[in-house]
Amino acid sequence: MPENMQADLLNDAFNTFRDASKKLEQQYAMLENRIEELNEEIAEKNRAMERTRRLAAMGEMAAKIAHEIRNPLGSMAILATLLERELTRDNEKRKLAEHITKGVKTLDNLLSNMLLFATAPGARLKEVDIREVIEESILLTRGHEKxxxxxxxxxxxxxxxxxxxxxxxxxxxxLLLNSLDAVEEGGSLSIRTRLDEKTRDFLQIEMKDTGKGIPEEHLDRIFDPFFSTKERGTGLGLAIVATVINAHNGSIDVRSKQGEGTEFLISLPVAGARKLVC
Ligand SMILES: Nc1ncnc2c1ncn2[C@@H]1O[C@H](COP(=O)(O)OP(=O)(O)O)[C@@H](O)[C@H]1O
Ligand SMILES: [Mg+2]
Structure with a gap:
């Protein structure tokens, strides 16, 4: 082979080798980048897992504390009621005893919301009469009357x-406590239940108040946990409402006008409803 041909071949081989090694270098850099990305993803997943673990531990702790507080609270409620009965003739002292009952109820309600929020137990669905449930809730607003x-x-x-x-x-x-917070003296709260006329598989419950209403810019946030416009609010009330509605495969809607009032429209599956055939 002539010498110049040999040099050409060598040159070609050298060029091919240089291109291949350049490609390899690029691929290596790409792999290095991908490994870095994957490492970052793993670190983020680990951080998320750690957060979930901590939240679960906090939930467990909150549930334990709530149970511990509940027992003495129960005794306090009974004693305060007894005291109220004893003091029927002493108006001023009876009012103080009523104050204790109201405080105990507020704490009990806070604990119930905290327990539901922290432990998110699944709903145990059974046939229930909504009328009975609503009447019980109305009785529980005692002490918060306006x-x-x-x-x-x-x-x-x-x-x-x-x-x-x-x-x-x-x-x-x-829902009732929020409405009571929102209405002024002389206002009203009304609840109406009726069967959905179209499907007859859902019970519709309308809860209306003539309170101060919700500003439009707050409407998408009211169901968020910890969203509250009250000085001493927890922002858990409506978050629990949304969780319970979800656990019941229901739906909730809100309509509100500032200065006029607020209306919550709830839909829940009736007992023995026809199964939807898809
Ligand atoms: N019926 C209502 N009328 C006016 N505002 C309401 C009503 N219900 C809820 N809201 C608004 O939604 C917010 C969130 O309610 P909620 O989750 O029960 O928390 P909290 O009562 O502790 O503030 C309230 O702070 C209030 O601004
Ligand atoms: Mg509330």
Whole structure:
């Protein structure tokens, strides 16, 4: 082979080798980048896992504390009620005893919301009468009454739904307490239940108040945990309402006008509803 041909071949081989090694270098750099990305993803997943573990531990702790506080609170409630009965003739002292009862109820409600939020137990669905549940919730608002404010309820037709009685009681109590907070003296709260005329598989519950209403810019945030516009609010009430509605495969809607009032529209599956065929 002539010498110049040999040099050409060598040159070609050298060029091919240089291109291949350049490509390899690029691929190596790409791999290095990908490894870095994967390492970052793993680190982020580990951080998320650690956060979840801590939240679960905090939930467990909150549940334990709530249980511990509940027992003495129960005794306090009984003693305060006894005291109220004893003091029927001493108006001033009776008012103080009523104050204790109200405080105990507020704490008990806070604990129930905290327990539901921290432990997120699944709903145990059984056939329940929504009328009974709502009446129980209305009774639980005792101590939070507002002067001249009435709560009226109308139940039309069927009232049996598939639900978890304790969770639904908490749901209605949270809505009623918010409405009582929002209304002024002389305002009103009304509840109306009726069967969905189209499907007849859902019970519709309308809860209306003539309170101060919710500003439009707050409407998408009211169901977020910890969103509150109250000085001493926890922002857990409506978050629990949303969780309970989800656990019941229901839906909730809100309409509100500032200065006029607020209306929550709830839909829950009735007991023995026809299964939807898809
Ligand atoms: N019926 C209502 N009328 C006016 N505002 C309401 C009503 N219900 C809820 N809200 C608004 O939604 C916020 C969140 O409610 P909630 O989750 O129960 O928390 P909290 O009562 O502790 O503030 C309230 O702070 C209030 O601003
Ligand atoms: Mg509330």
């Amino acid at each position: 002067k001249g404010v009435s709560i009226k309820a109308w139940y039309e037709g069927r009232t049996r739904i598939m639900g978890d009685q304790a969770q639904l009681r908490q749901l209605f109590l949270n």
